[in-house]
Amino acid sequence: xxxxxxxxxxxxxxxxxxxxxxxxxxxxxxxxxxxxxxxxxxxxxxxxxxxxxxxxxxxxxxxxxxxxxxxxxxxxxxxxxxxxxxxxxxxxxxxxxxxxxxxxxxxxxxxxxxxxxxxxxxxxxxxxxxxxxxxxxxxxxxxxxxxxxxxxxxxxxxxxxxxxxxxxxxxxxxxxxxxxxxxxxxxxxxxxxxxxxxxxxxxxxxxxxxxxxxxxxxxxxxxxxxxxxxxxxxxxxxxxxxxxxxxxxxxxxxxxxxxxxxxxxxxxxxxxxxxxxxxxxxxxxxxxxxxxxxxxxxxxxxxxxxxxxxxxxxxxxxxxxxxxxxxxxxxxxxxxxxxxxxxxxxxxxx
Amino acid sequence: xxxxxxxxxxxxxxxxxxxxxxxxxxxxxxxxxxxxxxxxxxxxxxxxxxxxxxxxxxxxxxxxxxxxxxxxxxxxxxxxxxxxxxxxxxxxxxxxxxxxxxxxxxxxxxxxxxxxxxxxxxxxxxxxxxxxxxxxxxxxxxxxxxxxxxxxxxxxxxxxxxxxxxxxxxxxxxxxxxxxxxxxxxxxxxxxxxxxxxxxxxxxxxxxxxxxxxxxxxxxxxxxxxxxxxxxxxxxxxxxxxxxxxxxxxxxxxxxxxxxxxxxxxxxxxxxxxxxxxxxxxxxxxxxxxxxxxxxxxxxxxxxxxxxxxxxxxxxxxxxxxxxxxxxxxxxxxxxxxxxxxxxxxxxxx
Numbered sequence: 001x002x003x004x005x006x007x008x009x010x011x012x013x014x015x016x017x018x019x020x021x022x023x024x025x026x027x028x029x030x031x032x033x034x035x036x037x038x039x040x041x042x043x044x045x046x047x048x049x050x051x052x053x054x055x056x057x058x059x060x061x062x063x064x065x066x067x068x069x070x071x072x073x074x075x076x077x078x079x080x081x082x083x084x085x086x087x088x089x090x091x092x093x094x095x096x097x098x099x100x101x102x103x104x105x106x107x108x109x110x111x112x113x114x115x116x117x118x119x120x121x122x123x124x125x126x127x128x129x130x131x132x133x134x135x136x137x138x139x140x141x142x143x144x145x146x147x148x149x150x151x152x153x154x155x156x157x158x159x160x161x162x163x164x165x166x167x168x169x170x171x172x173x174x175x176x177x178x179x180x181x182x183x184x185x186x187x188x189x190x191x192x193x194x195x196x197x198x199x200x201x202x203x204x205x206x207x208x209x210x211x212x213x214x215x216x217x218x219x220x221x222x223x224x225x226x227x228x229x230x231x232x233x234x235x236x237x238x239x240x241x242x243x244x245x246x247x248x249x250x251x252x253x254x255x256x257x258x259x260x261x262x263x264x265x266x267x268x269x270x271x272x273x274x275x276x277x278x279x280x281x282x283x284x285x286x287x288x289x290x291x292x293x294x295x296x297x298x299x300x301x302x303x304x305x306x307x308x309x310x311x312x313x314x315x316x317x318x319x320x321x322x323x324x325x326x327x328x329x330x331x332x333x334x335x336x337x338x339x340x341x342x343x344x345x346x347x348x349x350x
Numbered sequence: 351x352x353x354x355x356x357x358x359x360x361x362x363x364x365x366x367x368x369x370x371x372x373x374x375x376x377x378x379x380x381x382x383x384x385x386x387x388x389x390x391x392x393x394x395x396x397x398x399x400x401x402x403x404x405x406x407x408x409x410x411x412x413x414x415x416x417x418x419x420x421x422x423x424x425x426x427x428x429x430x431x432x433x434x435x436x437x438x439x440x441x442x443x444x445x446x447x448x449x450x451x452x453x454x455x456x457x458x459x460x461x462x463x464x465x466x467x468x469x470x471x472x473x474x475x476x477x478x479x480x481x482x483x484x485x486x487x488x489x490x491x492x493x494x495x496x497x498x499x500x501x502x503x504x505x506x507x508x509x510x511x512x513x514x515x516x517x518x519x520x521x522x523x524x525x526x527x528x529x530x531x532x533x534x535x536x537x538x539x540x541x542x543x544x545x546x547x548x549x550x551x552x553x554x555x556x557x558x559x560x561x562x563x564x565x566x567x568x569x570x571x572x573x574x575x576x577x578x579x580x581x582x583x584x585x586x587x588x589x590x591x592x593x594x595x596x597x598x599x600x601x602x603x604x605x606x607x608x609x610x611x612x613x614x615x616x617x618x619x620x621x622x623x624x625x626x627x628x629x630x631x632x633x634x635x636x637x638x639x640x641x642x643x644x645x646x647x648x649x650x651x652x653x654x655x656x657x658x659x660x661x662x663x664x665x666x667x668x669x670x671x672x673x674x675x676x677x678x679x680x681x682x683x684x685x686x687x688x689x690x691x692x693x694x695x696x697x698x699x700x
Contacts, residue, residue, distance in 0.1 A: 042409060046613065047523050048447040048598060049411035049513070054404035059392060061399035064510055066458040066498040097398040108416040108458075108508045148416040148508070158458045158498070158508040160414055163399070173397050248398060263396065 029130060029144055040103040040164060041143050050145040052103060052162060060103070061163040061170060063094035069155035077202055080125045082225040083157075084132030086291075090250065091161035092140060092229035093293040097248035099171040099238025100163030102231065104145035105137060107159055110152030140231055171238050171246035171297065173263035180244050180298040182268055182318040183305055185230050187223075188253060189281025192289020194224030197280075220280055227293040232310040234295060242305060246297040252290040254330065255343035260296065261320075261329045269331040270318030270341070287332070288344035390453040390514060391493050400495040402454060402512060410453070411513040411520060413444035419505035427552055430475045432575040433507075434482030436641075440600065441511035442490060442579035443643040447598035449521040449588025450513030452581065454495035455487060457509055460502030490581055521588050521596035521647065523613035530594050530648040532618060532668040533655055535580050537573075538603060539631025542639020544574030547630070570630055577643040582660040584645060592655060596647035602640040604680065605693040610646065611670075611679045619681040620668030620691070637682070638694035 029045070043051035054060060067090070069075055073083045088105065095102055115125035122128075137144060142161075197220050230248070237243040247260045253270075261268050277286040298320055299305050305314055321327070328340035393401035404410060417440070419425055423433045438455065445452055465475035487494060492511075547570050580598075587593040597610045603620075611618050627636040648670055649655050658664055671677070678690035 042517075043520070043522070048444040049413040049450065049511075049520075051448075051515075051520055052410045052412060053517065054408075054410065056406070058404075060402045060404065060410060062402060062454070062456060062496065062510075062512065063399040064456045064458050064496060064498050064508070066460055066500050066508065068460055068500055068502050071500060071502070094398040098401075100399065104412070106412060106414045106510065108414050110416060110418055110506060146412065146414060148414050150416050150418050150421060152418050152421070152504065152506070154503050156460060156502070156506060158414070158416065160412075160456065160510050161399075162412065165401075167392075167403065170393070170399075170401055172393070 029134070041145050044143060044145045050104065050106070052145075054164065057167055058164040059167045059170070061095055061098045061100040061165055062160065063091055064158060064160045065090040065094070067157045067159075075155060077198055078225065079132075080128035081132030081135075084129040084134075085136050085226050087157045087159050088133045088136045088142075088161075089227050089229045089293055091159040092136070092142070092231055093227075093248040093250060095161050095163035096230045096234035096293075096295060097171065097246050098163065098165055099169065099234045099243070099246070100165040101235055102140050102142040103162045103164050105142050105159060105161050106145060107133070107147035107157070108149075109147065110150045110154070110156040112153060112155060113151055115155060140229075165238060169238055169241070171234065171243050173245055173247050173260050175243075175245035176260060176264035176266050176268075176298040176320045177244065177300075178266055178320050178322040180300055180320040181305070181316050182257075182270060182296070182298055182320060183314055183316050184249070184253075184276065184294050184296050185233050185309070185312050185314055186292070186294040187276045187278040187281075187313070188249070188292055188294065189283075189286030189289050190223030190278035191227055191291040191293075192224075192252075192285035193278060193280040193282070194221040195289075195291075196285070197221060198224060223278065224291065227291060229293050230295045230312065233312055233314075236309045237295070237297060242299050242303055243297040244299055246295055249292045249294045249296055250290055252288045252344065253296065254287050254341050255290075256296055257341075258329050258343040260298075261323070264320070265323055267321040267323045267327050267329050267331070268318055269321060269333055269338070272332060272334040274315065274317045276313060276315040276317075287341065391495050394493060394495045400454065400456070402495075404514065407517055408514040409517045409520070411445055411448045411450040411515055412510065413441055414508060414510045415440040415444070417507045417509075425505060427548055428575065429482075430478035431482030431485075434479040434484070435486050435576050437507045437509050438483045438486045438492075438511075439577050439579045439643055441509040442486070442492070442581055443577075443598040443600060445511050445513035446580045446584035446645060447521065447596050448513065448515055449519065449584045449593070449596070450515040451585055452490050452492040453512045453514050455492050455509060455511050456495055457483070457497035457507065458499075459497065460500045460504070460506040462503060462505060463501060465505060490579070515588060519588055519591070521584065521593050523595055523597050523610050525593075525595035526610060526614035526616050526618075526648040526670045527594065527650075528616055528670050528672040530650055530670040531655070531666050532607075532620060532646070532648055532670060533664055533666050534599070534603075534626065534644050534646050535583050535659070535662050535664055536642070536644040537626045537628040537631075537663070538599070538642055538644065539636030539639050540573030540628035541577055541641040541643075542574075542602075542635035543628060543630040543632070544571040545639075545641075546635070547571060548574060573628065574641065577641060579643050580645045580662065583662055583664075586659045587645070587647060592649050592653055593647040594649055596645055599642045599644045599646055600640055602638045602694065603646065604637050604691050605640075606646055607691075608679050608693040610648075611673070614670070615673055617671040617673045617677050617679050617681070618668055619671060619683055619688070622682060622684040624665065624667045626663060626665040626667075637691065
């Protein structure tokens with residue numbers, strides 16, 4: 001059992017009736033990961049640790065993200081494939097924000113037993129979860145290098161992403177300076193708008209079965225169910241030394257921009273009229289909705305920033321100001337005037 | 351909030367009444383980790399990712415271990431300090447098995463709200479948990495470089511350890527060859543004996559309050575409550591190129607030796623009379639009890655293996671044989687004769 005060592009054996013005491021499911025999990029991870037092993041991964045699943053080789057001049061970026069059923073996802077709202085995708089997307093987006101290239105992922109899974117066994121003709125939940133996760137992993141050439149499995153009363157997933165970035169070149173939150181311009185990739189508010197639509201649909205269809213989403217809603221829900229981490233854009237910004245600071249929009253623009261200002265000891269103003277609001281989104285969703293997983297970055301005013309990178313639009317939305325007593329960290333400029341924008345973050349399923 | 355970025359803000363929606371507890375968690379992690387930051391950690395808590403620098407000629411070892419209340423620990427049996435210690439010990443032991451030196455740890459914590467608030471004069475559970483974890487981290491000069499916090503209906507901890515080891519020198523499970531001798535560090539069965547004593551004590555004191563362990567039991571329970579990962583011994587074996595293969599004893603000798611034989615495509619025999627059985631342990635506990643976190647390793651017969659390394663005894667317990675059809679993977683030799691030893695692993699609280 002060369003696999004059970006890393007996807008460790010001891011805590012994996014799913015009752016014997018689900019042993020088939022467990023072997024199936026392992027078989028599937030193995031099949032799907034063998035061909036994606038990258039050059040940085042010198043030893044994958046099968047020993048006490050995975051081994052990763054840094055290339056000369058590179059350093060490793062490491063991030064970990066915990067998702068818990070009922071809090072970060074809902075088993076009755078989200079398909080297993082979407083939960084798998086979103087799990088990995090959260091971690092990849094953190095790498096993108098540093099301009100790092102993915103090297104390996106590690107997955108810790110705690111699952112109630114029923115999610116590991118097939119129900120009727122449907123494959124087990126965990127198999128569909130892995131399909132969603134591994135499809136995104138393959139798209140970003142990210143091998144799953146290890147992890148842990150345990151039975152748990154509540155479904156939970158902890159994802160660890162390791163990336164590589166040239167030494168000293170990582171995009172940090174702390175590099176923004178007064179006069180720098182503020183940019184975002186893609187559009188804002190699409191994920192929040194999708195979540196709101198999903199919640200409406202769920203309220204109108206109170207059915208104990210997992211939610212069946214009609215096809216016509218797919219496009220509207222995609223930004224929420226299948227967000228695209230901006231790996232290529234992050235690497236581009238890092239390689240060209242375009243960005244002076246960066247963060248990913250996981251908590252919402254108002255919150256993440258406040259983080260960036262805090263780390264850079266600056267203030268910022270953004271112009272409502274410039275915001276690339278998703279067609280389905282309100283201004284409030286664009287400002288405060290989370291999980292768009294776009295990149296928010298700054299660049300000196302003298303730096304030429306293209307209109308798009310890798311097919312994703314780049315939009316200037318504001319600028320960085322000195323931090324002054326009495327000045328709010330973030331100011332929103334609208335046709336009606338200037339108002340402080342306080343971090344309003346992201347509310348789970350509220 | 352330079353800290354909340356890595357110990358991330360979004361999922362950390364502990365209700366406002368526990369905000370003080372959350373800030374206290376962060377304050378405590380920060381105070382306790384600032385002075386332990388190692389040279390390999392070039393950016394710690396405060397950005398989307400931590401950054402780790404590999405030294406020329408080194409590679410990184412990465413391991414992840416998930417622990418869930420009721421499965422890997424019991425809130426009514428184990429003190430918060432012990433749970434914190436055991437969490438980190440599991441991860442460190444995986445590094446030890448590879449001969450790797452710890453570089454950084456990442457902690458994902460899912461906690462019910464009540465574990466984050468003080469009860470009466472006692473500090474919050476999470477604070478005592480961190481004390482246990484960070485004390486062991488400090489002993490092994492392992493900075494806590496990031497992590498994630500979330501409210502959860504069940505207490506759970508996922509620990510990620512990153513270590514460094516000279517390229518190509520990591521101790522693997524796959525290097526054992528027929529004729530090599532088999533060794534263990536320390537003693538066997540102490541953790542299982544301690545757990546059995548703890549279970550007896552709990553059964554005799556059915557009290558809803560967290561278990562009060564009398565001092566006289568401390569020494570008996572220590573191998574279970576405060577196992578010592580064999581980092582120094584692992585590094586010694588790796589540096590001197592003494593070990594041909596290694597694994598840590600987390601699942602129990604019968605199971606972990608079977609893993610090592612499987613990975614090395616060999617068989618093994620062990621001699622009951624040679625086993626360094628813990629004074630409180632039975633033979634069965636020494637063979638099948640888990641969580642001793644000793645190292646099991648092999649070395650060529652021509653290699654001189656010292657009697658102790660860093661104050662920890664090294665004992666030869668058997669030897670490696672060719673794998674043959676009909677031969678069990680592991681054979682136990684007793685005065686009564688030879689018998690197959692099948693993996694009996696470790697039963698949670700059974």
